[in-house]
Amino acid sequence: MSKKTILVSLGFAFLFSFNLARAGVIINEVQLSPTEERFIELYNPGGSSVELTGWYIQRKTETGSAFGSLVSKTYFENKAINADDYFLISHDSIPNADIVLGSLTLTESNMIQLKNSNQEIVDKIGWGEASDCEGACAPNPATGKSIQKMDDDWIVSASTPGEENQVSGDEEENNNDDESNNESEETTAETKKAETPLANKTKITAQMPAFAGLPVQFKISNTVSGKSCGKYSLNFGDGNSLETQKIFSIPEKFTHIYYYPGEYIVTVECYKSYLSSEPDASDKMTIKVVLSEVVISKTGDVKDFFVEISNNAPYEADISSWVLSSYQNKFIFPKNTILKSKNKIIISPKTTNFSILDKDTLSLVNSEGETMSDFLSSQKQTGVSTKNSIVNSTAVKP
Structure with missing residues (x-):
């Protein structure tokens, strides 16, 4: 092998390893409206978990001259995003939400950027008439649709919070009328795959931080529609627990009061039936309780x-x-x-x-x-x- 060939091979290896080193958490999906369904989804394509303590998200409007705070460091404290996994920030409590932030504001022609604990820009996205997009600006999405990253580009499609991005049937039909039969077969295969029954998972969320002496509301949801729980068992992490009684309609919202500041691990178990002895699904979260000032x-x-x-x-x-x-x-x-x-x-x-x-x-x-x-x-x-x-x-x- 010649020296030239060796140098070229080493060069490609260096560039490839450099790109891997730079690979990290990305902004993967954004939905603006309706307000109660608004969210930002992050994705970690890497092979290891990433600690998010000290991270934050900023926002700039179309006419704004500077970025302002959107999701502060407080909400990312003691949070992490697992390898090949999603991290969801939502306005209201929705399935798979990791942060629920009632003040989350996203409108047309905005730009957001994700920064790490060193105040470095990890990723950013702009849509509509935003002035400083990372590459081409994504379109302003219609109500009920989201902006999604697909093959290093942005598309508008039916939202998939906490799940893999997919082109919806309507979008695919509009954009690919002249595609070949082979591509149509691939679309059919993807559609069938999406219809495969999913394993039911339970998710517990709460707006944080909670304040000592005041009620905090927990919301429990299931990732598969129609698969409700016959019984919930909750442990609030402060010596108190709760188990739902034998009633026809099982509530999905629970309140609890913590009397002292600290961090508490809250767990929930979902039982398929009131008579079940083993849980069908479970989840846990850490809630931060602080003093009111x-x-x-x-x-x-x-x-x-x-x-x-x-x-x-x-x-x-x-x-x-x-x-x-x-x-x-x-x-x-x-x-x-x-x-x-x-x-x-x-x-x-x-x-x-x-x-x-x-x-x-x-x-x-x-x-x-x-x-x-x-x-x-x-x-x-x-x-x-x-x-x-x-x-x-x-x-x-x-």
């Missing part, structure tokens, strides 16, 4: 008695049905009142009907009736005087 941080004065509520935690906080209470008045926060991390809201007295007379007994009570913040006590603990907590609206003249 929502407080009354400031109030106004006699002319404008606003109330400022701050969330000092590094997580979003849902304060729906929480009560701002005083000796003589109360205000209930409406459904879907969500406080961003390290952020605040200021509530007008025109909304609460509170006045300066409510100040001395003002407190914030959670949906379980527990006092989360007492304004006067919190001011004393932080060393802030009562006088300084009130905004002085009278200007001092020189």
